[in-house]
Amino acid sequence: MKIVFAGTPEFAVPCLRVAVERGDVIAAYTQPDRPAGRGRGLTPPPVKLEAIARGIPVLQPESLKSAESQEALRALAPDVMIVVAYGLILPRAVLEIPRYGCWNVHASLLPRWRGAAPIQRAIEAGDAETGVCLMQMEAGLDTGPVLLRQSMPIAEDDTGGRLHDRLSALGAQVLSDGLGLLRAGIRPVPQPQPEAGVTYARKLEKAEARLDWQLPAQVLARKVRAFEPWPVAEATVAGERLRIHGAIAVEQHHSATPGTLLAASRQGLDVACGEGVLRLRVVQREGGKAITAADWLNARRDLTPSP
Structure with a gap:
């Protein structure tokens, strides 16, 4: 044949x-x-x-x-x-x-x-x-x-x-x-x-990798998974632009403005969303490599780790 x-x-x-x-x-x-x-x-x-x-x-x-x-x-x-x-x-x-x-x-x-x-x-x-x-x-x-x-x-x-x-x-x-x-x-x-x-x-576009914190955490968690390894989700967290390689949605009620860093611990960085919380587990700083949330927190001396 x-x-x-x-x-x-x-x-x-x-x-x-x-x-x-x-x-x-x-x-x-x-x-x-x-x-x-x-x-x-x-x-x-x-x-x-x-x-x-x-x-x-x-x-x-x-x-x-x-x-x-x-x-x-x-x-x-x-x-x-x-x-x-x-x-x-x-x-x-x-x-x-x-x-x-x-x-x-x-x-x-x-x-x-x-x-x-x-x-x-x-x-x-x-x-x-x-x-x-x-x-x-x-x-x-x-x-x-x-x-x-x-x-x-x-x-x-x-x-x-x-x-x-x-x-x-x-x-x-x-x-x-x-x-x-x-x-x-x-x-x-x-x-x-x-x-x-x-x-x-539709074809993946680099522009859609930017996360909108107004959206529900479940939606954003799926985007993070879908866009790994390309184009890789990205967002601003505590004033720093990060690429996000791993995250999960957490069911947590809050009244914070979407995009607010609610907690930062070895388990992850909890960011307020339009509904629920997105816990970032693996992130990447500009010019750096992918690291755990715990390593990122160690590098941010201006932040107090959550218990």
């Missing part, structure tokens, strides 16, 4: 490995190298590095809209194209090239959380579960019929990073199941997505 793989970030790497195990990956498409790090040097995507290590030819077109790029794909004559967090739009003409079309591994239980950031939005919204869908791609944004799906619970302490890793592994398993059926001559039956329950997971 001739497979063309299209993916870019670390999330897609386990799926590439599964594709190699289940068929003949004749090419790997990934986005062009981008500037990254302090030196802003060109950095290859994780999928490119994995493909090179496995001897798979790598293609990095800026777009698949040109006749030239489409003809290059057509010349490969793939049986199926696997798309995992590729980051580029596939025109209808591309979707029609592979014998069995294009399959997408998407990290949500469609039709909930179509779009760019389904993992983080599920945590932010307080969803109890999420999962992975293997979808037959069509022209719309994550609107295609679902071939296979697998769900998993979202733990109360799951962060965006932790859930990302679990869903990446689950996505590889679902893809393995789908390709296994195809190899056995069994084509998974596409199930149209229901019209009810459609939500969109």
Whole structure:
């Protein structure tokens, strides 16, 4: 089975490995190298590095809209194209090239959380579960019929990073199941997505990491978890701007102005919210590294520790 793989970030790497195990990956498409790090040097995507290590030819077109790029794909004559967090739009003409079309591994239980950031939005919204869908791609944004799906619970302490890793592994398993059926001559039956329950997971923006203390503590705690490890929640606490890597909501009635530091102890920094209290456990000072609330308190000689 001739497979063309299209993916870019670390999330897609386990799926590439599964594709190699289940068929003949004749090419790997990934986005062009981008500037990254302090030196802003060109950095290859994780999928490119994995493909090179496995001897798979790598293609990095800026777009698949040109006749030239489409003809290059057509010349490969793939049986199926696997798309995992590729980051580029596939025109209808591309979707029609592979014998069995294009399959997408998407990290949500469609039709909930179509779009760019389904993992983080599920945590932010307080969803109890999420999962992975293997979808037959069509022209719309994550609107295609679902071939296979697998769900998993979202733990109360799951962060965006932790859930990302679990869903990446689950996505590889679902893809393995789908390709296994195809190899056995069994084509998974596409199930149209229901019209009810459609939500969109808009792309994460750095600006939304700023916490609004007027919001309930439960909402802010979910944001902290969702935005870890990027873009990382941030707020001003006791006059100092901090990045917040870990926090929990505490049910506590108070009459303080939202944003007021109510208590500071080894257990955490308790900040008044519009409803309840947010206890900050792991913070980061400007130019520093992530530290515990206790270490931050030790550095703030102007504050008296709470008993």
